[in-house]
Amino acid sequence: MTETMTLAAPRISAQARIYVAGHGGLVGSAIVRCLREQGYAEPLTRSHAELDLCDQVAVSRFFCEERPEYVFLAAAKVGGIHANNTFPADFITVNLQIQTNVIHAAWRSGVKRLLFLGSSCIYPRDCPQPIREEYLLTGPLETTNEPYAVAKIAGIKMCEAYNRQYGTSYVSLMPTNLYGIYDNFDLENSHVIPALIRKFHEAKLSGAPAVSVWGSGEPRREFLHVDDLAAACVHVMALIGHTEMVNVGTGEDLKISELARLVADVVGYKGNIVFDRDKPDGTPRKLLDVSRIRGLGWQPMIELRTGLAEVYEWYVKHGAACLST
Numbered sequence: 001m002t003e004t005m006t007l008a009a010p011r012i013s014a015q016a017r018i019y020v021a022g023h024g025g026l027v028g029s030a031i032v033r034c035l036r037e038q039g040y041a042e043p044l045t046r047s048h049a050e051l052d053l054c055d056q057v058a059v060s061r062f063f064c065e066e067r068p069e070y071v072f073l074a075a076a077k078v079g080g081i082h083a084n085n086t087f088p089a090d091f092i093t094v095n096l097q098i099q100t101n102v103i104h105a106a107w108r109s110g111v112k113r114l115l116f117l118g119s120s121c122i123y124p125r126d127c128p129q130p131i132r133e134e135y136l137l138t139g140p141l142e143t144t145n146e147p148y149a150v151a152k153i154a155g156i157k158m159c160e161a162y163n164r165q166y167g168t169s170y171v172s173l174m175p176t177n178l179y180g181i182y183d184n185f186d187l188e189n190s191h192v193i194p195a196l197i198r199k200f201h202e203a204k205l206s207g208a209p210a211v212s213v214w215g216s217g218e219p220r221r222e223f224l225h226v227d228d229l230a231a232a233c234v235h236v237m238a239l240i241g242h243t244e245m246v247n248v249g250t251g252e253d254l255k256i257s258e259l260a261r262l263v264a265d266v267v268g269y270k271g272n273i274v275f276d277r278d279k280p281d282g283t284p285r286k287l288l289d290v291s292r293i294r295g296l297g298w299q300p301m302i303e304l305r306t307g308l309a310e311v312y313e314w315y316v317k318h319g320a321a322c323l324s325t
Contacts, residue, residue, distance in 0.1 A: 022075030180226030217257030
């Protein structure tokens with residue numbers, strides 16, 4: 001595993017009862033790994049079959065019985081541009097249900113601290129760059145993922161409202177675009193990095209002369225390894241008095257065309273890259289201002305090329321087993 005670290009990291013009790021909602025996903029599984037590596041007691045987890053977070057009664061019962069002290073709310077319905085465009089009702093409904101049930105049950109059961117994972121897509125489509133936390137709700141959202149973004153904004157505002165009304169200590173983290181092992185490599189609903197890894201790998205094996213990439217290649221994106229995000233989550237969780245929303249990213253971005261060429265190089269694909277301009281580009285640029293999280297004593301440690309090489313090695317080793325079904 002690629003090494004991550006924090007600066008003068010605070011800690012909560014190693015024996016604390018910690019619940020990671022969404023432990024089977026990209027972010028949740030990274031948080032579980034990080035907790036184990038840092039010596040915390042085995043966190044509480046439940047699979048979807050064991051606990052449907054859209055079931056209010058079941059969620060309330062779980063919190064009453066297990067009494068977690070700290071909650072990482074990493075469970076969410078996520079996907080790329082195609083998935084968001086195709087299933088907008090699912091993205092807003094499922095995420096609103098999960099957030100409402102978990103946040104309310106956490107308050108009712110006396111959880112000490114809750115960390116809610118949002119997304120950089122909450123910010124206006126055309127806001128100034130880099131994006132500061134205070135730009136939230138200052139302009140229209142990107143239409144391709146508006147339902148998902150609205151749900152995430154509701155989660156942020158729920159945390160703020162519970163803090164104000166009930167004196168809770170809930171905090172929201174807004175990560176930039178993520179990648180890592182255990183990502184979703186299904187071409188129908190994956191994000192850009194796993195989609196590119198799979199496309200270039202399959203093209204290399206088949207000897208395909210060219211690979212098509214969605215959009216013009218001109219939009220700029222920032223990418224953060226999920227293990228870096230997990231380290232940030234554990235770090236901020238321990239900052240009990242901090243409840244302001246926090247961006248989490250690297251503070252650096254690149255064009256999608258540059259990313260595609262980098263992934264092709266990591267994979268070893270030598271063919272042509274063709275950009276399909278008939279497909280949507282999404283937001284022109286999303287670069288986060290990360291001065292607040294750095295001021296809290298955290299910084300990313302995994303360079304993009306190094307992280308991509310690690311993920312590609314994992315993908316090759318696991319093959320079809322890591323594809324979404």
